[in-house]
Amino acid sequence: MKKVLIKNARIVNEGTIMEGDVFIENGIIVEIADSISAKSPDLTMIDAEGNYLIPGIIDDQVHFREPGLTHKDTIETGSRAAIAGGITSFIEMPNTNPQTTTIEKLQEKFDLAKNSSYANYSFMFGGTNDNLDEILKVDPKTTAALKLFLGSSTGNMLVDDAKVLEQIFLKSPLMIAVHCEDEATIQKNLAECVERYGDDIPIELHSKIRSEEACYISSSRAVALAKKTGARLHVFHISTEKELKLFDNKLPLKDKKITAEVCVHHLWFNDSDYQKKGTLIKWNPAIKTKKDQDALLKALLDGRIDVIATDHAPHTKEEKKNVYTKAPSGGPLVQHALPAMLQMHHQEKISLEQIVEKMCHNPAILFQIEKRGFIRVGYKADLVLIDLNAPWAVQPSNTVYKCGWSPFDGVTFKSRVTHTFVNGQLVYKNFKFMPFTQVAEQLTFDRK
CATH class of the missing domain: 2.30.40.10 (Urease, subunit C, domain 1)
Incomplete structure (x- = not known):
């Protein structure tokens, strides 16, 4: 063509x-x-x-599980599902197996994508407690950002050494993207629930274990550290109303040093959905209350939240149906994120222009992506x-995820x-x- x-x-x-x-x-x-x-x-x-x-969607947070977890997803299968959902460019996360925490492993991912990806691609480099020397070698013109897990998640890459963290914030050549949940708070809450329920903790308590306070403690520390060091910070998947006070809507996006993202599942679901969906909607950070859900949408519209992403993180249905402590967090989303946001447009919650701004234009501006994210001559x-x-109903016959299911099944x-x-x-x-x-x-x- x-x-x-x-x-x-x-x-x-x-x-x-x-x-x-x-x-x-x-x-x-x-x-x-x-x-x-x-x-x-x-x-x-x-x-x-x-x-x-519309311009092709740029998803700034996906987990395509390659290498190491390819029974769940691969760059090929994940990007294929992405284009079915109108996502033409993705930025993939480093918590694979092995982790993307060396230049060598980063290049291996680029080589994989070059031969198999249906969508345009980049990857985040992973920060750890002991790889600052590798971080300093990363080329900012070819790598999307540095990803730090300030709370543990799939593939445990927790960065919990305060001195190391400050050095990373001071010296990183890349924008720093963070997963913010306070590990000490989570572990305390989890221990209390295990003592009472054992492994079979009611899923409704997920948002109490990975609580509002766990999110706020961590995100407020990250924002404070960014202000102290001057680092360029992007906070992933905001899930609580309380965190929204940390973000500004007065500056144009290109001038912001601290930015925020919300994910489709935090806009679509709230804690009343646990009863029906169970561990299928177990995410980190957790789905919170209706009040939080409404506040996230408001902040998205008023500019405190800059980007909509998916945090596509598939697991098999068999894995997800384990008891609480053994069920992994995350779910597949790239195929259905845009249809879900368009459904919210039909519900008069968000305009088409705002969807395009938050899913196409703003990721391009925020990551300084060349010649994408807009319908412009020369792009x-x-x-x-x-x-x-x-209209169409989400069902297994039209779901293209390798894991074979969707949190939107039946919608x-x-x-x-x-x-x-x-x-x-x-x-x-x-x-x-x-x-x-x-x-x-x-x-x-x-x-x-």
Whole structure:
């Protein structure tokens, strides 16, 4: 597909919706206009039929489980599910096996993605208590960020040495992205529950074990340390109302030194859903109260929260159905994140323009990603067509995750992704994948 003309689209971009056409040549957007006429033997024309065209989504937090945990997911299977959900670029996390905590292991991941990814890719480098020398070797132009786990999670990479942590904040050449939960608070709460219930702790207590206080203690320390050292800090998956006071909505995103993300599951679910979904919605940080859920949406809309992500972290259903202490946290989300947010649009909770801002534009700005995240002339043609009025029910037959299930099983979404383009190439259309060709590219970053 060297030349592609998308006709009759409603283009959602930079706070506006305009009706028009988009012309793509060699993977680059070369013209955007009310009406474009083009003829060429190698031209492919696609009639959008009045559906909405948005920039490809950039998901800043996924766990594709490769290497080491490939019975759950791989870069290939995870990125394939991502393009089915309109995610054309992803940033993957370092808590694989082995962990991505050396330059050698980071390069191995890039090599894997180069040969297998359906979507554009980058990876975060992992920080530990003893790898500062390796952190200092990372190239900021080719690596998305440094990931620190300030609370333990899958693949235990807990950084709990205060002196080391301050040195990392002072010296990191990369933006620092953090998972914030206070380990001492969690372990105290867990011990109390184990003493009372043994391993079979009621799932409803997950949000009491990984509590509001555990989140706030850790995130407030991270923010204070960033202010002290001048580090560029991005706080992943905010889950509580209390944490929101730590973040600013007065500065434009490009000028913020401290930013925040919310995940789709924290916007969609609350603790009343544990009764029906059980450990299938066991995440770290935990799903909290309806009050927290509502506050997160409000903060997303008023600019205290900058980005919507998935924290896609699949496990098999068999693993998830273990008793509480043995059931891992995390779930698959990349295929259904955009349909879920579009459902919230139908519920009049968020506009299309705001969805695009938080899932496309802002990740590009925040990570300084080159030539992606917007529908602009000269930018890479990562594009998604969505039909707002094409209901479909989530069921195993149309779920493409390697783990075979979704936390949205049984939900009927009103909107669907009809076409996904990666670098100008149509890779997915109406529940069908095009034959795999290596069109995905490594993300690059506009940094000094």
